[in-house]
Amino acid sequence: MTNEKLISFDLKADFAFFKKPDYNAGIQLSYNMLHKPALLGILGAIIGLEGYKEKGKLPEYFIQLKHLQIGIMPLAHEHGNYQKTVLRYTNGVGYANKDGNLLVDETMLIAPAYRCFVLLDLDKELEKKLYQSILNQEAEYIPYLGKNEFQAWIENPMDYEFEQTETNKASYALDSLFIKSGIVKEQKVEPEINFDFSVSGGSFTYFERLPIGFNEELMQYEMGEFAFTDWKMKAETIIPNLYSIKNNGKETINIQLF
Numbered sequence: 546m547t548n549e550k551l552i553s554f555d556l557k558a559d560f561a562f563f564k565k566p567d568y569n570a571g572i573q574l575s576y577n578m579l580h581k582p583a584l585l586g587i588l589g590a591i592i593g594l595e596g597y598k599e600k601g602k603l604p605e606y607f608i609q610l611k612h613l614q615i616g617i618m619p620l621a622h623e624h625g626n627y628q629k630t631v632l633r634y635t636n637g638v639g640y641a642n643k644d645g646n647l648l649v650d651e652t653m654l655i656a657p658a659y660r661c662f663v664l665l666d667l668d669k670e671l672e673k674k675l676y677q678s679i680l681n682q683e684a685e686y687i688p689y690l691g692k693n694e695f696q697a698w699i700e701n702p703m704d705y706e707f708e709q710t711e712t713n714k715a716s717y718a719l720d721s722l723f724i725k726s727g728i729v730k731e732q733k734v735e736p737e738i739n740f741d742f743s744v745s746g747g748s749f750t751y752f753e754r755l756p757i758g759f760n761e762e763l764m765q766y767e768m769g770e771f772a773f774t775d776w777k778m779k780a781e782t783i784i785p786n787l788y789s790i791k792n793n794g795k796e797t798i799n800i801q802l803f
Contacts, residue, residue: 548667551707551790553660554679555620556587558697561627561654561690566766572650575691577627578722578773579617579659580755581803582766583691585610588663591678591699592671593685601764609671611758614786614802616662618721625751625773628655657690660701662721664802680704705790710799716741716777721800723784725752725770738772739779747776757803769803 556579563576563583586596589606596604619625633650663679665672678684680702688697725738740747751773756766778784786802 550665550667550676551662551705551788552665552676552679553618553662553701553703553705554682554699555658555660555701556688556690556697557620557656557658557700558690558695559656560695561657561697562651562695563654563691572631572652575629575652575654576753576755577625577629577654578619578753578755578771579657579661579690581615581617581758582607582756584615584617584661585613587661587688587697588613588675590686590688591684592675603759603761603764607759613672614664616721616788616800616802618660618662618800619773620658620660621656622658624749627657629653630655654690662800662802707788707790710787710789711783713778713780713782715780716744717780717799718777719774719784719787719801720798722755722771722773723801724757724803725772739782740774740776741779742776744777747774750774750776 561575561579562573563578563580565574565576568574586604586606588610589596589604594604594606594609596606598604619627629652631650631652633648635648663675665676667673667676679699682699682702684699687693688699689695690697740750753771754768755771757769758767759765760767784801787799788802789797789799791797
């Protein structure tokens, strides 16, 4: 049996820019949610793994950490959304100004915050180092949210009691982002989502198509359809890789790791 630990930390910044590979009317768009490849980059920075160095080659952090199971819970959001603004700036690089100044419009997230969960095997040296660094709030390289001027803070590290769950006797809340359809542990899954509208308290459901990894042959994102909601699920709704954890040793919450 592996020596597994499930931990979390809060990741916050004044601004963020998670660049989408597509464009809209000349504006560079940002994903609203932190996604797995971006979080793996932050985890790599924490333990000093190298990033992109050569075109067409995956960075060291992704190669070393792509197997990790992670979860993401948005914090301080408005129905799953973060406030955004558009910044216009001039690209002063010489090759970008061959035919005059290049003006770039770019969306930014304002004050994004996420609780990041990571399942680690402490019998593996690299994961043990990551575990210790997160709990001590230490990092080899400064983590940032999409651009190096958007420095992020690591706060509130927690270590959990946890168990993986498959069935529920009653309707239940899912407190993290979860995959509506996409890839979980290299298998295609399309969980059937059954909201329990007989239970009051729900007010929103948020959807976003987000990167979940890389296609290592095409060197482009693999995508998953994600959802986030405060509605409860019916008991028969099966969410793959669902974990129940004790939040601060008291309240039980449910998260999906992917």
